[in-house]
Amino acid sequence: MTEIIGVRFKSSGKMYYFSPGDSDPAPGSKVIVETARGLECGDVVMGKRMVEDDKIIPPLKPIIRIANERDLKIAEMNRHKEENAAKICQEKILAHKLDMKLVDVECTFDNSKLLFYFTADNRVDFRELVKDLAGVFRTRIELRQIGVRDEAKMLGGLGVCGRPFCCKTFLSDFQPVSIKMAKEQGLSLNPTKISGTCGRLMCCLKYEQDFYEEQLKITPKVGAYVKTPDFKGYVEEVNVLTGKLKVKPEKSDDPAVVFDRDAVKVLKDGRIRVDREEIKALKQLEDK
Numbered sequence: 445m446t447e448i449i450g451v452r453f454k455s456s457g458k459m460y461y462f463s464p465g466d467s468d469p470a471p472g473s474k475v476i477v478e479t480a481r482g483l484e485c486g487d488v489v490m491g492k493r494m495v496e497d498d499k500i501i502p503p504l505k506p507i508i509r510i511a512n513e514r515d516l517k518i519a520e521m522n523r524h525k526e527e528n529a530a531k532i533c534q535e536k537i538l539a540h541k542l543d544m545k546l547v548d549v550e551c552t553f554d555n556s557k558l559l560f561y562f563t564a565d566n567r568v569d570f571r572e573l574v575k576d577l578a579g580v581f582r583t584r585i586e587l588r589q590i591g592v593r594d595e596a597k598m599l600g601g602l603g604v605c606g607r608p609f610c611c612k613t614f615l616s617d618f619q620p621v622s623i624k625m626a627k628e629q630g631l632s633l634n635p636t637k638i639s640g641t642c643g644r645l646m647c648c649l650k651y652e653q654d655f656y657e658e659q660l661k662i663t664p665k666v667g668a669y670v671k672t673p674d675f676k677g678y679v680e681e682v683n684v685l686t687g688k689l690k691v692k693p694e695k696s697d698d699p700a701v702v703f704d705r706d707a708v709k710v711l712k713d714g715r716i717r718v719d720r721e722e723i724k725a726l727k728q729l730e731d732k
Contacts, residue, residue: 445494445495445496445497446463446494446495446496446497446500446504447463447464447492447493447494448461448462448463448464448492448493448494448495448500448504449461449462449463449464449469449488449490449491449492449493449507450488450489450490450491451475451477451486451487451488451489451507452486452487452489453484453485453486453487455612455613456597456611456612456613456614456615456616457616458616458617459489459490459616460479460486461495461500461504462475462477462504462505462506462507463504463505463506463507464492464506464507465506465507467507467509467510468491468492469488469491469507469510470488470491471488471489471490471491472487472488473487473488473510473511474486474487474488474510474511474515474516474519475488475507475508475509475510475511476507476508476509476510476511476515476553477505477506477507477508478505478508479505481552481556481557482552482553482554482556482557483508483552483553483554484552484553485511485515485516485518485519485553515553518553519553522551522552522553522555523551525551525555525558526549526550526551527549529549529551529558529560529577529581530546530548530549532577532580533546533549533560533573533577534546536573536576536577537573540570540572540573540576542568542570542573543564543565543566543568544562544563544564544568544570544589545562545563545564546560546561546562547561547562547563547590547594547595547598547599548560548561548598548599549561555583556583556584557583557584557585557586558577558581558583558584558585558586559586559587559588560577560585560586560587560588561588561589561590561594561598562587562588562589562590563589563590563591563592563595564589568589570587573587574587592642592643592644593611593618593642593644595642596609596611596612596640596641596642597609597611597612597615597618599612600612601641602641603640603641603646604640604641604646605648609640609641610647610648611647615647618647619647619650620650621644621645621646621647621649621650621730622645622730623645623718623722623723623726623727623729623730624716624718625645625649625650625653625656626638626645626649627716627717627718628653628656628657628660628716629649629652629653629656629684630682630683630684631649633718633722633726635726635729638729639729643729644729644730645729645730656684659684659685659687660684660716662705663682663684663687663689663705664679664682664689664705664708664710664713664714665679665682665713665714665715665716666679666680666681666682666714666716667679667714667715668710668711668712668713668714669694669710669711669712670689670691670708670709670710670711671708671709671711672691672701672703672707672708673703673707674701675691675693675694675695675696676693676694676695676711677691677692677693677694677700678691678692678694679691679692679714680692680700681700687704687705687706688702688703688704688705689702689703689704689705689708690702691703691708
């Protein structure tokens with residue numbers, strides 16, 4: 445077991461483990477730590493606790509100190525520097541006529557580096573832009589191209605549910621989502637109904653997927669050949685949540701009849717399929 449403390453550098457970013465040493469900062473306080481990018485000021489989101497050794501990547505770097513008044517002033521000055529850097533970078537992008545969109549700017553705590561995050565449809569030759577920015581700020585400049593999901597996470601906004609984006613509020617990592625999930629959950633494969641503001645599949649498709657997978661194991665699928673208390677027929681419609689099935693009689697023109705899944709016996713189950721044309725048309729919704 446190893447004693448750790450959890451620190452986060454963005455409100456909904458990933459939590460990193462550090463060694464608390466002799467300090468015991470309370471959750472919500474700010475601390476100065478050393479990272480791969482240099483000194484950083486982060487928020488303590490998890491107090492001292494012991495975790496299994498296999499959950500950490502040794503060696504753990506120690507907390508340098510609990511942030512003091514001077515550290516907080518430096519952090520605030522860096523925020524203003526980021527705002528100024530964003531304006532200047534935008535002007536330079538327009539001057540160089542680069543096909544890219546600036547999303548965010550980060551300044552490391554020790555002012556050793558400025559990071560500019562941008563999106564672009566294609567590769568961008570930004571070498572001249574980096575030279576201009578380095579001449580203005582006299583520090584190391586790094587430009588990083590990010591995807592539309594990361595852009596949404598950085599900028600935030602409201603989803604179709606009316607709530608703030610999950611990725612901005614509590615999702616530290618993006619969960620894998622697929623067209624197959626939408627199909628298994630009985631959702632319309634209309635891109636406008638299953639994609640978020642970022643233009644990719646909604647992250648919330650993942651939330652109920654485990655439930656649907658368990659229910660689909662005991663629920664006949666559309667196209668299944670089943671035996672009901674009254675006749676044999678084919679399943680035309682399934683409501684996985686309620687367990688209700690619409691079964692069309694095999695040898696009759698009578699309308700489909702609703703049964704509970706427990707009331708039918710599966711003779712030959714159906715399969716949930718996503719045809720190649722659907723996959724091809726909707727593949728871009730899965731991309732990052």
